Amino acid sequence: MSFKELPLMEPKDGTVLFYPYISKSSFAEVKKVLSGRWIGQGPLVNKFEKKFKNMFAGKNHCIATGSGTDALHLAYILAGLKKGDEVIAPVYTCTATNIPFLYMGVNIKFADIDIETMNISVDSVKKLLTKKTKAIICMHYGGLPCDLNELQVLANKYKIPLIEDAAHAIGATYKKKSIGSISDFTMFSFQAIKHITTGDGGMLCFKNKKLIEKAKRIRWFGISREDKQKGIWENDISEVGYKYQMTDLGASLGYTALKEFQKLLSHRQKIFKIYKDILSRNPNIFCVDKNDGNRTHASWLFTLLSEEKDRIQKRLREKKIESNQVHFRNDKYSIFKKFVRGKSFPNMDYVEDKYLVLPNHHKISENKAKYIAQTIDNLL
Ligand SMILES: Cc1ncc(COP(=O)(O)O)c(C=O)c1O
Known part of the structure; x- marks a missing residue:
């Protein structure tokens, strides 16, 4: 499945991946x-x-x-x-x-x-x-x-x-x-x-x-x-x-x-945790994170890895939920080609078709996050 088959959604059509936060004040x-x-x-x-x-x-x-x-x-x-x-x-x-x-x-x-x-x-x-x-x-x-x-x-x-x-x-x-x-x-x-x-x-x-x-x-x-x-x-x-x-x-x-930063950060961290708590129990999913006690996560993106990435993305889209890959490996862009001749990136190769970002922003409620995670969990 390519990006072209899934055009960007508008908020009126469902749950979008990103939404800007503008404080009322x-x-x-x-x-x-x-x-x-x-x-x-x-x-x-x-x-x-x-x-x-x-x-x-x-x-x-x-x-x-x-x-x-x-x-x-x-x-x-x-x-x-x-x-x-x-x-x-x-x-x-x-x-x-x-x-x-x-x-x-x-x-x-x-x-x-x-x-x-x-x-x-x-x-x-x-x-x-x-x-x-x-x-x-x-x-x-x-x-x-x-x-x-x-x-x-x-x-x-x-x-x-x-x-x-x-x-x-x-x-x-x-x-x-x-x-x-x-x-x-x-x-x-x-x-x-x-x-x-x-x-x-x-x-x-x-x-x-x-x-x-x-x-x-x-x-x-x-x-x-x-x-x-x-x-x-x-x-x-x-x-x-x-x-x-x-x-x-x-x-x-x-x-x-x-x-209002602390409130915004805590909300994103809460949504991240909901996704992780539900999805990390699923053997077909790996949640991108590291809990070694050395770092707190700013939770801008929640990313999962799965062999079933395309199926997950398709099911979410059927439920009017946007997901995507957001960033792509830079070595594939023509402008960087001269730096990558003869080079290999085995870990990047491994995740390339597996990673997927789920919506995390101030408009995602805790219930919505649970619903999104359960939709994925039920699929696999
Ligand atoms: C990892 C990373 N670096 C740099 C930038 C560039 O920042 P800006 O869009 O503010 O120029 C972005 C995205 O916007 C980014 O995601």
Whole structure:
């Protein structure tokens, strides 16, 4: 069964896979922004960054961007990556993790996944590391943190940065530390269907204080906005920048959503648990997760593995419930072909036709989740 045979559903036709969360209180906040002076990047962006830092980043610094992809590109620039450099990155992720490397002419060595978590495999990373490696990138699939200690040990050994794509993992923890407060660079996404949204938006959290000014300049054409606003017009541009800023409109949505974040996270975790409790008893299903006491799951996605994936998806669609694969292995895309000639990814091969994501968002009630899980359980 291909994606083409199952077009996207509309909410009026049943239970959709994703639905954006817009807090009721954000309407008044957006109205305030619309009737004020700052619609683009203004004081609300700073306020949002500060609140985000307090909630997730600890001592790390936070820069809000126009998208998660902007934040990743910014991280790669700040990490000093240049044309011809080599990085190790996950083969299974949103293409946004890897596309910025193509902007930069950076060579990607794709690492295989762990079947249990669908996160990057530490063993695969170990095999790919060489003196030429300039960074390790990991992505916390579905919201489950990667093996950060092990990856950090490898990064330290080679004196290279570890960069986390935490687009799915806002609110997750690893060894009791918040994702966002741990590595050299961590990126978050506030795209429409993430835990919280700014319409489109992202956040980059990073350790090195010395990078703050550079990060802000690169976010804005390479110009220091602060100097410009002080009326200092002799403002040379000595490095290429981008237009990667967040707007006050987006920040007003993000700020109000952060106030409700705990409630949103708990709901997703509850739905995840219902699916897992019911489906993990079924011998034909494996629930993608890892309970080793080291991590809390941000539960953005619930993913199952089954030989019967197509049958499950078809039955759910008959019951007007949407499910899908969401992300696809990156080595299959033509744009990445030059990095994968002669390479193999046995774990990715194993899960490729087995994984399926079930709906998990604020509109999925506990009863609906039980119904979805039981529909699958009864089928197999
Ligand atoms: C794993 C992952 N990385 C990066 C991104 C890119 O984020 P954005 O859409 O905010 O640019 C996404 C999705 O949106 C994602 O799922």
